[in-house]
Amino acid sequence: MNVVETSGLAKRYRRTWALRDCNLSVPAGRIVALVGPNGAGKTTLLHCAVGLCTATNGNITVLGDLGAGSLEALERVAFVAQDAPLHKYLSVRSMVAVARNLNPRFDQAQAEERLRGLEIPPDRKVGKLSGGQQAQLALTLALARDPDLLVLDEPLARLDPLARHDFMALVMAGVAASGFSVIFSSHVVSELERFADYLIVLANGRVQMVGDIDDLLTSHAVLSGPAEESDLVGEQFTVVQTRKATRHAEILVRTTGESRLPSGWESDDVSLEELVLAYLRDPSASMLPGPLATNELEVNEVAR
Amino acid sequence: MTIDKEVCEPEAPVPSMVFRLEPRSGVPTYLQLVHQVEHALRLGYLIHGDQLPRVKDVVASLSINPNTVLKAYRDLEQKGLTIGRPGQGTFIEASPETVGLEQLTSLRRSLASGWLKQAAAAGLDEQGTIALFMAALRDFRDRPVESRSARREARQRRVGAA
Numbered sequence: 001m002n003v004v005e006t007s008g009l010a011k012r013y014r015r016t017w018a019l020r021d022c023n024l025s026v027p028a029g030r031i032v033a034l035v036g037p038n039g040a041g042k043t044t045l046l047h048c049a050v051g052l053c054t055a056t057n058g059n060i061t062v063l064g065d066l067g068a069g070s071l072e073a074l075e076r077v078a079f080v081a082q083d084a085p086l087h088k089y090l091s092v093r094s095m096v097a098v099a100r101n102l103n104p105r106f107d108q109a110q111a112e113e114r115l116r117g118l119e120i121p122p123d124r125k126v127g128k129l130s131g132g133q134q135a136q137l138a139l140t141l142a143l144a145r146d147p148d149l150l151v152l153d154e155p156l157a158r159l160d161p162l163a164r165h166d167f168m169a170l171v172m173a174g175v176a177a178s179g180f181s182v183i184f185s186s187h188v189v190s191e192l193e194r195f196a197d198y199l200i201v202l203a204n205g206r207v208q209m210v211g212d213i214d215d216l217l218t219s220h221a222v223l224s225g226p227a228e229e230s231d232l233v234g235e236q237f238t239v240v241q242t243r244k245a246t247r248h249a250e251i252l253v254r255t256t257g258e259s260r261l262p263s264g265w266e267s268d269d270v271s272l273e274e275l276v277l278a279y280l281r282d283p284s285a286s287m288l289p290g291p292l293a294t295n296e297l298e299v300n301e302v303a304r
Numbered sequence: 305m306t307i308d309k310e311v312c313e314p315e316a317p318v319p320s321m322v323f324r325l326e327p328r329s330g331v332p333t334y335l336q337l338v339h340q341v342e343h344a345l346r347l348g349y350l351i352h353g354d355q356l357p358r359v360k361d362v363v364a365s366l367s368i369n370p371n372t373v374l375k376a377y378r379d380l381e382q383k384g385l386t387i388g389r390p391g392q393g394t395f396i397e398a399s400p401e402t403v404g405l406e407q408l409t410s411l412r413r414s415l416a417s418g419w420l421k422q423a424a425a426a427g428l429d430e431q432g433t434i435a436l437f438m439a440a441l442r443d444f445r446d447r448p449v450e451s452r453s454a455r456r457e458a459r460q461r462r463v464g465a466a
Contacts (some may be wrong), residue, residue: 029371030371169365172367173363174361174365175363175369175370176363176364177360190327193332193333194325194333194368194369195328195368195369196369197369197371197372214332217332
């Protein structure tokens with residue numbers, strides 16, 4: 001089952017295309033990081049997935065073949081928006097009551113137990129909680145809906161390092177206990193590796209790279225050696241990025257594991273951050289391995 | 305938050321080891337966990353029958369992806385170092401076989417009295433010695449451009465063969 005599947009998805013706001021020709025299929029049971037610079041279309045894609053906006057062109061389905069935003073989908077998808085929207089003047093207890101009354105599937109006991117564990121006082125006004133606690137409260141309410149897919153828009157952007165750790169620990173513990181899928185967007189690349197196992201890179205409304213993070217790292221390497229041989233070596237591989245000085249060159253390549261390097265050249269592992277930045281810098285490079293066999297056709301279309 | 309939980313659940317076993325992560329090391333997270341278990345085995349912190357920390361405890365304390373922990377535990381099980389008992393947890397089954405202490409000592413002695421001595425006499429400093437040694441080691445293995453997975457397999461073969 002794919003938790004999110006899009007074909008030719010496009011979204012236009014007046015004259016700007018926020019998303020263009022977006023083909024994705026994200027397998028279930030993953031923790032997916034959606035990365036890209038500001039204005040890349042991350043929020044738009046997430047909003048389309050949870051049914052907060054409708055596509056201009058193309059299709060998007062969630063959790064198998066449910067239409068995004070359909071009643072069945074709404075019941076099984078939980079969403080925490082960028083600014084963790086809560087009613088500031090309500091107490092925590094009333095906020096939980098509101099969420100319970102608005103959702104057909106809501107486990108109040110679970111929510112209250114989690115809030116106790118987080119030491120969030122039930123009588124405090126939501127507006128008086130710290131930013132970290134507000135984020136935890138919003139997440140607790142989302143988790144109490146027992147979702148099959150949890151969608152988080154920039155969950156870490158406003159949190160300090162400790163609050164980030166606690167917030168993600170709550171998400172990860174939820175995944176370990178219930179096994180739901182997660183999609184979260186972020187423009188911070190450095191911290192992704194410990195949370196996510198699947199990556200989508202968006203730039204200018206297009207999908208730049210998508211795939212299992214381990215596979216992506218395995219299939220890339222940084223080669224370093226004398227600059228005058230760099231063109232020669234570059235011919236053997238698919239080059240993503242070349243950086244050259246007068247004598248020394250570093251080339252980020254996609255490897256197949258068969259080619260041999262001439263002596264004097266070294267091959268190094270690439271870090272996720274390096275890889276993402278390289279693909280973001282060069283919009284013409286795109287890495288779209290088909291995550292599923294059924295998706296090959298769509299992937300080829302994008303690659304063209 | 306985690307501390308409270310552990311107090312509330314008396315059945316949670318006292319963990320036999322603690323994991324830590326180095327985000328900047330460049331080593332994949334799951335491999336870091338695998339290496340730490342192997343290291344603890346070599347040093348005797350973990351012995352046969354010890355239980356590894358439960359997945360949900362590792363996940364909550366490090367705030368990492370549960371799949372990563374599962375992958376590390378699967379890897380350890382494939383190497384024959386641990387065994388998973390459904391519903392109970394993952395337990396240490398065997399220690400990795402390493403080169404014997406005597407052999408290590410003699411190798412080390414021959415390196416110090418032979419090659420290292422010559423390198424020092426030739427005027428190489430520490431960094432130069434390390435660079436030269438690493439380059440020679442690479443030539444010795446004469447590897448093609450290996451992907452991470454190929455290197456990993458090679459490592460596993462070495463562990464398996466030992």
